[in-house]
Amino acid sequence: QHDDDGGPQPEKHCGHGRGGMGEEVARKEDKRFITGRGNYVDDIKKPGMLHCEIVRSPHAHARVEEIDGSRAMDLDGVVAVLTADDLLEHDLATMPTLMDDTQDVLVNEKVKFQSQEVAAVIAEDRYTAKDGAEKVEVDYEVLDPVVDAKEALEADAPVIREELDDQEDNHIFDWDTGDKEETERVFEEADVTVEEQMEYQRIHPAPIETCGAVADWDPGKDKMTVHMTSQAPHAHRTLFSQVSGIPEHKVRIVSPDVGGGFGNKVPIYPGYVVAAAASYVLERPVKWIEERSENIQTTGFARDYDMTGEVAATEDGVIEGVKVDVLANHGAYNAAAQPSKFPAGFFNIFTGSYDVEAAYGSLTGVYTNTAPGGVAYRCSFRVTEAVYLIERMVKVLADELDVDPAEIRRRNFIPSDAFPYESATGWNYDSGDYEKALDKALEMADYEHYREEQKRRIEEDADKLLGIGISSFTEIVGAGPGKQCDIAGIEMFDSADLRVNPTGNAVLRIGVQTQGQGHETTFAQIVAEELGMDVDNIVVEHGDTDTEPYGLGTYGSRSTPVAGAAAAVAARKVRDKAKSIAANELEAAEEDIEWDRESGEFHVVGAPDRSITITEIAAGAYMNHPGSEEPGLEAVNYYDPPEMTYPFGSYIVVVEVDRETGEVDFEKFVAVDDCGNRINPMIIEGQIHGGLAQGIATAMLEEVTYDDNGNVTGGDFMNYLLPTAHEIPEFETGHTVTPSPHHPIGAKGVGESPTVGSPPAIVNAVVDAMSHAGTTHVEMPMTPDVVWEALDEAGLAL
Ligand code: MCN
Ligand code: CUN
Known part of the structure; x- marks a missing residue:
């Protein structure tokens, strides 16, 4: 790596001109983005697709007395009005959060924040769905809200989560960390102490693309396909399967191009579940796309x-x-x-x-x-x-x-x-x-x-x-290390699946999902570095749970530390196998084959002119593989970081x-x-x-x-x-x-x-x-x- 003041390097990365480590490779994904060929969730149009609009509460705290969707149903093009009652029939009225809480998909009894999801209108087109949503009549009994955390802890504050058995106030958890006694001692004996109170205000990631989904239940295959704005397609597949009861191998989550996530697209939101439930009930594809204010007012x-x-x-x-x-x-x-x-x-x-x-x-x-x-x-x-x-x-x-x-x-x-x-x-x-x-x-x-x-x-x-x-x-x-991090019990490893084709190019499939970070380029660079391939000969695929290996997704800047490691290890596994094929091709013993990072070639020790490229090895792997080896050239790695x-x-x-x-x-x-x-x-x-x-x-x-x-x-x-x-x-x-x-x-x-x-x-x-x-x-x-x-x-x- 070209770095004047670089510290000790575990390996010498020198930019060998093939687009490996440390090279400023232009982003592969940009061609489609700057020529208007990106494919975002809202670009997906399926035959017979319906549109979903969510009816939201104008109140922050209110009991829902009655929901009347009849005037909406009277509109030409409105197909259904869904409420919590409809979801209850399918056991979909609530969903688990990532912190072991339970959230209403559509409000069952009580609204708990402004713009919360109360009902959904499904219609032939988006405009009709929106008109329909305006015609849904909801009777509310308005309650006193509390928005300030300090006030929420006061004795006379309204109890927001009264539906929870052991919840008598608004307190969720107390947690402490570190050594209290020792810290008190240090403070008592210190020359100087200072104190400051500071607020880190509520902000919102506000990605340019809001959240959305196209859910498509196939009653012929009993399969649910959901294209959605997801930073973690596999984790979402597991959660979807758990919530819906559809077996996991019959759930496919696809995260197409994502227009920014910034953490906003890690959770599962009610809109996704409503779209999936509607598709299941109506047996037609259903699209749900948020507006800007819905995104800021209701999502993470x-x-x-x-x-x-x-x-x-x-x-x-x-x-x-x-x-x-x-x-x-x-x-x-x-x-x-x-x-x-x-x-x-x-x-x-x-x-x-x-x-x-x-x-x-x-x-x-x-x-x-x-x-x-x-x-x-x-x-x-x-x-x-x-x-x-x-x-x-x-x-x-x-x-x-x-x-x-x-x-x-x-x-x-x-x-x-x-x-x-x-x-x-x-x-x-x-x-x-x-x-x-x-x-x-x-x-x-x-x-x-x-x-x-x-x-x-x-x-x-x-x-x-x-x-x-x-x-x-x-x-x-x-x-993270599985010992410190998991989602729904699944430990936080990540994965890479690398397949080299007979003509010497390769497909790398990874368990993480880009939202703009450039993974299609940088993950190809990791493989280019480790195999001596040209970066243009490696295509990176992600975001489709039917084809990619299981991964936990992109957030917490984990893609490089975890999936990046998996990609490097998978490439090294391929390199090891490539060595035995090189030995066969070069008619030398495997111990005598050496890989040279600089040239990216394999050669016989002491005879640099007797060398072979990864492209030639790839051909050998399929056309002239040694009898002792399986044909093919591929490897998978699941990496749990230490x-x-x-x-x-x-x-x-x-x-x-x-x-x-x-x-x-x-x-x-x-x-x-x-x-x-x-x-x-x-x-x-x-x-x-x-x-x-x-x-x-x-x-x-x-x-x-x-x-x-x-x-x-x-x-x-x-x-x-x-x-x-x-x-x-x-x-x-x-x-x-x-x-x-x-x-x-x-x-x-x-x-x-x-x-x-x-x-x-x-x-x-x-x-x-x-x-x-x-x-x-x-x-x-x-x-x-x-x-x-x-x-x-x-x-x-x-
Ligand atoms: N990279 C690199 N060398 C390193 C480290 C990283 O070249 N030593 C490159 C990586 O290969 C990758 C990019 O930098 O292409 C970011 O890598 P990494 O730090 O591993 O972070 P992730 O890919 O996991 O991205 C997640 C992180 C998070 S958590 C948020 S939030 C955020 C961010 O990335 N959201 C983004 N950057 C974003 N950038 C865009 N454009 N859009 C978002 O939604
Ligand atoms: Cu904290 S925002 Mo990023 O981890 O997706």
Whole structure:
């Protein structure tokens, strides 16, 4: 791999011109996308296909007294109106969530959040379905809602989940992690302690393509085929089979092109189930496609954590202990889309990049009359919240002690020679070199210069203040070891099936599913590297459960750490078999055959001219295979990783804060990432750019808001502010390479790092502009009014 400052490389990857590791191969998938030939769920049209529109509740909390679909049925073209009663007949009125809760598919008795699914209208075309939905009459008895997590825990709060036997309030779980006593002791004995309360607001992934499905029951084959926007087709097949009772081999889930997922397409939503049930009952294909506001108002949101952090340190700023207490709003059902064995995902990695003696975290999960969710949006299962907490707290501590925020990080980093490192909360970090990434970022950002400039502006009482924010985050991705992660009991391995054709090209089938990450290119690169094939000769297939090997799907940046490993191991298995065929072809003993990564050829030891390519070997495998070998050239691998991977980085953000308007301008945005060995630097760059844009969106713009009546007031693109090119500054990216010691190609995931790492850097920068006046925190999203209030409070507003 071409990397000037790369660390030790487990294998030499050098870009041999065939499109292997480290080469900037142009994305194979882009031809169809830029020529308008993508194939998304809504592009699928089947003969006789019906359309489904969902009737949604205008109230956040209400009892459904009666549903009258007769006026809808009177409309020409309306075929059916479905309610919970119809679904009950088929045992489909409820479905399990990924957190062992049970969610209504269509409301049975009580609506629990605004826009919840109450009935469905099935019609010959979408317009008629929509007209029909407007004609369904529902009588509601409106109840008092509670949308705020703290209020939901008050004694007089309405009980949202009264249908649950042992549920007398809105409390879902209490969970704690770490050593409480030891942490208390460290805090008591510490020179300094600091505390800060901060909210990570509710946001939404809002992928450009909303969720949808085309369900097609074939009564001739007793088979259900569902094309759906799925980040995890196989897991969804298993769940579909469990919910519907249709045997799993008679369920086919296909995830065609997906227009962005960002975690939003991990859960199963009522719309999918309704479409499938309707197809089953009506014996015709049924399409359901969400509108934008339905997507934002009802599908998996992200975050909504109210956190109080505390740090104990020596007077020199050496962190000894970290404490955190969290109130988590999970919405009306516990449906967070995360596979870990912990109710708060990987939040317990909140000690971050720092060598901390003792840590303790306590969390309370709460039901409210809001849409369910919590885990989505480039989050690595709550690492976003954990990183935000620790990186904000380090800044709070630095200000308290008047130590430079870069220097205080240096004093606390887990040293590069301490890996593998076990954290105070039990995580086993694979590798890291945090100081190196920070140094590189500081240099790229011209840090000292901006510190001088900042001082100058304060001295001159300038109208625009300068703030410099740092985040030196550690991610945890690659779910995961079966011991820590599963979905419905299925351990989190992943898979690859590689078949080499007689003419020397190959098909790689993988258990993960791209939503824009470029797997059709990067997974082909892994095989190109490991077999000496040209990347153009490898096609990658995914997303169809009838043909792909079982996999758990794409989320938590797990594709590279898990399925990427499976692809490499499958290719190496093929390489081993290729050796015996090479021996046969070259008339040499198998022990005397060597594979050369540089040329990609197999040759006889000591006789490099007696060589053979993988294309020739492929022909041999089918046309002239050795008698001792099975014909054919293929291999399958199911990979259960021994550990997670721990990518990291240092981001530095310089902002200018306008004391008159509260507006924040980005002066500089530096991102240094380390995801181990890099497969495709260009795709990584794209992932970083997109993720940073989403980090800026989180810090500056986005929030799903509710009023006291439970109305979603931030539930469409008029009110939920997505960033545009205008809000996004130029990014300067850099990287270091610290390979993962346990991954076959030394790679770690990268897809979520920029969104995990950047919000605290941005908030730290804005706080930094005002910290000389005593400001310790500014809440996200930092819209101009929020920033102006903070300026005003600090006596800095003009
Ligand atoms: N990659 C690489 N070298 C590495 C690591 C990764 O070249 N050392 C490449 C991979 O080969 C892959 C891409 O970078 O093409 C992302 O890889 P990885 O980090 O393994 O993440 P996943 O492929 O599992 O993608 C999931 C991640 C998540 S969880 C969210 S959320 C998110 C993200 O990816 N959603 C996305 N990025 C997204 N990008 C797009 N365009 N659309 C989404 O929905
Ligand atoms: Cu957390 S969002 Mo991604 O894991 O699909």
